[in-house]
Amino acid sequence: MEIAIIAHDGKKAEMIQFLMDFKAILTAKNVKLVATGTTGKHAEKAGFEVLKFLSGPYGGDAQIAARVAEGKTNMVFFFRDPLGMHPHEPDIAMLMRLCDVHDVPLATNPATAELLIKSI
Secondary structure, eight states: OEEEEEEOGGGHHHHHHHHHHTHHHHHHTTOEEEEOHHHHHHHHHTTOOEEEOOOGGGTHHHHHHHHHHTTOOOEEEEEOOTTSOOTTHHHHHHHHHHHHHTTOOEESSHHHHHHHHHTO
């Protein structure tokens, strides 16, 4: 199973804490993590093996959206900062739309991500 992890700057620490909290499940289920560049760097520093793409504003969200469309990514955890403005908002919207089009589970907060990760 491939899970994409993405987190806006104000949510990166929350994403890493989430990964640490569920490391046993991720390991036991042999989950492959893919990430946008900066989120991936943080996950690597925390000890996770991650396939990194570009940073979100430089096309990383679009790269992950392509993996969703190709059927490679099975689940997306995108911890968004709902209070911030993001210059790559069109890419974010595209990723969310493609998750809906291709029926790929998408969690935008830790509570929803926890429900999804416990289901695998």
